[in-house]
Amino acid sequence: DVKVTQSSxxxxxxxxxxVFLECVQDMDHExxxxxxxxxxxxxxxxxxxxxxxxxxxxxxxxxxxVSREKKERFSLIxxxxxxxxxxxxxxxxxxxxxxxxxxxxxxxxxxx
Amino acid sequence: AQKITQTQPGMFVQExxxxxxxxxxxxxxxxxxxxxxxxxxxxxxxxxxYQGSYDQQNATEGRYSLNFQKARKSANLVISxxxxxxxxxxxxxxxxxxxxxxFGKGNxxxxxx
Numbered sequence: 001d002v003k004v005t006q007s008s009x010x011x012x013x014x015x016x017x018x019v020f021l022e023c024v025q026d027m028d029h030e031x032x033x034x035x036x037x038x039x040x041x042x043x044x045x046x047x048x049x050x051x052x053x054x055x056x057x058x059x060x061x062x063x064x065x066v067s068r069e070k071k072e073r074f075s076l077i078x079x080x081x082x083x084x085x086x087x088x089x090x091x092x093x094x095x096x097x098x099x100x101x102x103x104x105x106x107x108x109x110x111x112x
Numbered sequence: 113a114q115k116i117t118q119t120q121p122g123m124f125v126q127e128x129x130x131x132x133x134x135x136x137x138x139x140x141x142x143x144x145x146x147x148x149x150x151x152x153x154x155x156x157x158x159x160x161x162y163q164g165s166y167d168q169q170n171a172t173e174g175r176y177s178l179n180f181q182k183a184r185k186s187a188n189l190v191i192s193x194x195x196x197x198x199x200x201x202x203x204x205x206x207x208x209x210x211x212x213x214x215f216g217k218g219n220x221x222x223x224x225x
Contacts, residue, residue: 031211042118042203042217050211059214090157097207098145100159 003027006091006104013111019078021107023091031094032074033101034058034066036087043090049074081111116204116216125194125223132179133189133219135204141165145207146187148178151218152200160202163187194223 007022023032031050035043035058045058047066055066063085067075074093078085088108094101115138125131137146148160163171163178171178179188191198199222207213 031213033213035215040217043205043215045212045214048212056210056212058212088155092157092213094207094211094213097143097209097211098162098164100147100162101205101213102159103157106155 004091004093004102004104006089006107008107009105011107011109013078013081013109015082015111017078017081017111019081019109019111021076021078021089021091021109023074023076023093023104024072025074025093025102026072027093027095027102028071029093029095029102030071031096031101032068033092033094034064034074034076035090035092036060036085037090037106038087046076083111085109086111116206116214118204118216118219120219122220122222125198125221127196127223127225128193130190130192131194131198131221133191133202133204133221135187135189135216137185137187137204137206139185139206139208141208143209146178146180147205147207147213148176148187148189149203149205149215150198150200151203152197157203161189191221196223196225199223 033048034046049068091104092101146163150158201218204216
């Protein structure tokens with residue numbers, strides 16, 4: 001079974017902290033994605049990566065950065081966490097244009 | 113940015129009836145893929161069905177079918193014979209040649225016995 005694993009299910013961080021959300025997939029997928037999900041707004045794309053060390057901005061990249069040093073791992077970084085970044089964060093991976101993406105279980109981040 | 117539109121408010125559906133969820137999209141790319149995902153209250157994202165932009169026939173997967181109207185840029189999901197377990201949020205998504213996968217805002221479906 002394809003597995004996408006996010007490092008934490010729940011996180012509570014303080015305003016101004018640097019936050020790392022980790023995502024690992026075990027199926028050698030080229031593409032990896034980070035989304036945030038908020039009620040009424042659906043899934044909004046933050047960043048995605050189609051290869052190691054390659055990254056592209058999504059629709060809401062402000063306040064975030066990413067790192068993909070190895071194919072299986074895609075990290076989302078909140079440089080200085082703010083309360084408006086409190087959200088559910090979902091990581092996904094896929095292999096090509098015409099195959100489905102597989103999702104992690106999500107990380108519920110609360111910034112206080 | 114590409115745009116995926118799901119505008120229906122929350123829907124109540126009688127068990128065993130069919131339901132259609134609307135999705136329109138906007139892209140100038142000739143090659144793209146369209147997906148539907150289900151998210152029950154447990155939060156997991158479940159892949160339902162895929163349609164490629166060059167596919168001549170509408171995709172079907174069990175009780176799910178996709179009504180693909182390319183000229184209208186429409187990719188509606190049809191769920192036949194609704195079951196209580198179909199109660200969930202449903203998301204339409206599109207991926208383009210640059211591997212950018214984007215989602216709509218979702219449709220809430222509640223199946224009532």
